[in-house]
Amino acid sequence: MTVKLTNQKAWFLVAPVVVLVAFNAVIPLMTVVNYSVQESFGNNIFFWEGVKWFEEVLHSERFAASLMRQIFFTSVILLIEIPFGVAIALSMPRKGPWVSVCLVLMALPLLIPWNVVGAMWNIFSLPDIGLLGKALNSLGIGYDYTQEPISAWFTVILMDVWHWTSLVVLLAFAGLSSIPEAYYHAAKIDGASPWAIVRYIELPKMKRVLIIAFLLRFMDSFMIYTEPFVLTGGGPGNATTFLSIDLVKVALGQFDLGPAGAISLIYFLIILLTCWLFYTLTMKDEAQ
Amino acid sequence: MSKINLRELKHSYLENPSRDEDWALKGMDIEWSDGGAYALLGPSGCGKTTLLNIISGLLVPSHGRVLFGDEDVTDTPPERRNIAQVFQFPVVYDTMTVYDNLAFPLRNRGVPDKEIDPRVREIAQMLDLEEMLLSKAAGLTADAKQKISLGRGLIRSDVNAILFDEPLTVIDPHLKWILRSKLKEIHRQVGSTMIYVTHDQTEAMTFADQVVVMHEGMVVQVGTPIELFEKPQHTFVGHFIGSPGMNVLPCEFDSGVPRFAGHSIETASTSRPAAGYSRLEFGVRPEFVSFCPDGIPVEIVKVNDVGRYRIVDTRAGDARIQILVPEGESVSLGRAQVQFDPAHTQIYADGWIVAEASS
Numbered sequence: 001m002t003v004k005l006t007n008q009k010a011w012f013l014v015a016p017v018v019v020l021v022a023f024n025a026v027i028p029l030m031t032v033v034n035y036s037v038q039e040s041f042g043n044n045i046f047f048w049e050g051v052k053w054f055e056e057v058l059h060s061e062r063f064a065a066s067l068m069r070q071i072f073f074t075s076v077i078l079l080i081e082i083p084f085g086v087a088i089a090l091s092m093p094r095k096g097p098w099v100s101v102c103l104v105l106m107a108l109p110l111l112i113p114w115n116v117v118g119a120m121w122n123i124f125s126l127p128d129i130g131l132l133g134k135a136l137n138s139l140g141i142g143y144d145y146t147q148e149p150i151s152a153w154f155t156v157i158l159m160d161v162w163h164w165t166s167l168v169v170l171l172a173f174a175g176l177s178s179i180p181e182a183y184y185h186a187a188k189i190d191g192a193s194p195w196a197i198v199r200y201i202e203l204p205k206m207k208r209v210l211i212i213a214f215l216l217r218f219m220d221s222f223m224i225y226t227e228p229f230v231l232t233g234g235g236p237g238n239a240t241t242f243l244s245i246d247l248v249k250v251a252l253g254q255f256d257l258g259p260a261g262a263i264s265l266i267y268f269l270i271i272l273l274t275c276w277l278f279y280t281l282t283m284k285d286e287a288q
Numbered sequence: 289m290s291k292i293n294l295r296e297l298k299h300s301y302l303e304n305p306s307r308d309e310d311w312a313l314k315g316m317d318i319e320w321s322d323g324g325a326y327a328l329l330g331p332s333g334c335g336k337t338t339l340l341n342i343i344s345g346l347l348v349p350s351h352g353r354v355l356f357g358d359e360d361v362t363d364t365p366p367e368r369r370n371i372a373q374v375f376q377f378p379v380v381y382d383t384m385t386v387y388d389n390l391a392f393p394l395r396n397r398g399v400p401d402k403e404i405d406p407r408v409r410e411i412a413q414m415l416d417l418e419e420m421l422l423s424k425a426a427g428l429t430a431d432a433k434q435k436i437s438l439g440r441g442l443i444r445s446d447v448n449a450i451l452f453d454e455p456l457t458v459i460d461p462h463l464k465w466i467l468r469s470k471l472k473e474i475h476r477q478v479g480s481t482m483i484y485v486t487h488d489q490t491e492a493m494t495f496a497d498q499v500v501v502m503h504e505g506m507v508v509q510v511g512t513p514i515e516l517f518e519k520p521q522h523t524f525v526g527h528f529i530g531s532p533g534m535n536v537l538p539c540e541f542d543s544g545v546p547r548f549a550g551h552s553i554e555t556a557s558t559s560r561p562a563a564g565y566s567r568l569e570f571g572v573r574p575e576f577v578s579f580c581p582d583g584i585p586v587e588i589v590k591v592n593d594v595g596r597y598r599i600v601d602t603r604a605g606d607a608r609i610q611i612l613v614p615e616g617e618s619v620s621l622g623r624a625q626v627q628f629d630p631a632h633t634q635i636y637a638d639g640w641i642v643a644e645a646s647s
Binding site for chain 1: 341344346365366367371372373375376377379381382383384392393396397437440441
């Protein structure tokens with residue numbers, strides 16, 4: 001008689017998770033993979049194309065241009081929002097009744113739906129009736145985000161900074177609040193200057209939350225769609241057509257499911273790879 | 289180097305203290321002599337850390353003055369006070385190396401590099417940190433980090449006093465002993481005043497020449513460990529120091545003689561307390577209570593063997609008397625008679641000792 005040592009019944013316990021992950025990640029992703037290697041002319045008839053769409057996308061000037069715009073946009077907003085957010089968090093009060101006032105004020109932009117943010121800035125920036133647009137023009141600055149690429153970029157970046165710097169502030173503030181009082185006391189006794197306190201105590205203690213802030217802002221801004229779509233629609237011309245806006249044009253405007261699938265996968269891999277590289281490199285020193 | 293003088297010091301964390309409980313420090317005058325090793329002993333919340341922070345300048349007292357030598361430093365910020373402080377949790381600058389950590393206080397004060405280097409090496413040698421000088425401070429063990437915190441204090445040659453705020457809290461027990469001996473050794477080497485805050489009487493007794501006992505925002509006694517043991521100035525000191533603590537028993541005066549449970553008792557206090565007290569007690573340590581055939585009758589209710597001696601729990605009426613009995617002496621539950629050693633029995637009025645006539 002043999003004794004069965006392994007019990008396979010435990011697989012049933014994992015089943016709900018497998019089903020959940022399948023429906024929310026694997027199946028949609030595989031659909032995209034499926035489209036990316038086939039050609040379709042409608043009527044649900046598909047032809048096998050192999051890696052043709054991938055080659056086409058990677059050699060396409062249009063993809064390269066929207067990717068460059070995307071990279072530029074993300075770099076600019078990260079360069080502004082991270083230092084700016086840290087600076088605001090550092091200058092916020094740490095104790096007393098004003099803390100909650102500041103935190104609520106900071107959280108407000110985060111509570112506004114994205115398309116509303118786009119619509120708000122659209123109206124706010126209109127050169128003829130918007131407060132910002134009218135004000136800039138009356139100062140003699142030729143500003144029209146519907147016509148000029150520079151104005152459009154300025155508005156999109158300003159909008160993102162307004163909408164999302166708060167997230168960096170809140171995370172940085174959480175990091176700052178967790179620094180024990182003794183560090184500040186020791187720094188005082190050691191005669192440290194205010195800058196040395198920021199440099200050697202506050203920034204190192206904020207490192208982990210800033211990595212999270214950076215990753216969140218990187219991913220979100222790299223995938224940004226709703227706000228610029230509502231604000232500029234990707235224009236003027238293609239000036240603010242970021243990757244996601246371009247992707248939607250390809251997938252839903254032109255109904256090119258194959259190339260759209262290929263773009264989606266490349267897009268996804270870029271984000272995944274960047275996050276992984278960034279996280280691994282920054283956390284390298286923190287083995288313990 | 290100079291002595292530290294605290295004059296009429298009072299502190300409250302509230303803006304308008306009105307009641308007695310509003311004061312974290314209820315008024316004290318202490319002089320810390322130059323080069324002394326002091327322990328500041330008391331339970332959590334008695335104001336030890338407040339007092340320490342006032343000395344280092346992290347807090348400005350609501351009342352009173354802080355003098356270093358003849359100089360009034362009450363309003364001088366900590367960085368200009370020549371004080372070093374080591375905190376309960378080790379503070380190191382994570383991104384710096386051990387070397388840079390030690391050099392930091394000197395660099396902040398604009399000391400030239402060629403003077404810093406030999407000093408850092410000297411301190412590192414004193415604290416056995418030489419081998420890790422070039423490693424990052426972040427990854428070190430708690431005791432090494434605490435040594436770095438101490439090193440940042442020692443590195444300045446102008447330091448008047450080094451203050452320790454329960455520095456061994458996060459250190460493993462077997463390392464505590466080593467670090468404590470290290471501290472004593474350093475005290476002998478550098479000779480600066482050291483004030484060591486703790487709630488652990490063993491730590492206080494082994495470290496300090498003078499122990500300052502605090503209770504509810506007051507200094508109740510300053511003395512050598514032996515003085516605290518033999519002549520507690522306050523019943524709190526009797527309770528808090530010694531294991532088990534002093535027996536504090538109610539008594540009354542009857543025609544000039546203190547009486548307990550109907551028996552007159554002999555004490556070291558030769559004077560009578562001034563009138564106006566609400567509570568009269570006498571205190572005698574378990575070490576100075578012994579069995580004797582014609583003493584005060586008690587009921588032995590429990591005997592605890594704690595190794596080298598036994599703690600005998602007895603009752604005389606409602607009062608509980610503990611007695612230390614050396615190993616080997618036989619004790620059985622039931623009736624017995626005890627006596628108190630008159631030389632070590634003191635009278636306390638409202639908690640405070642009744643002074644002898646001679647002093």
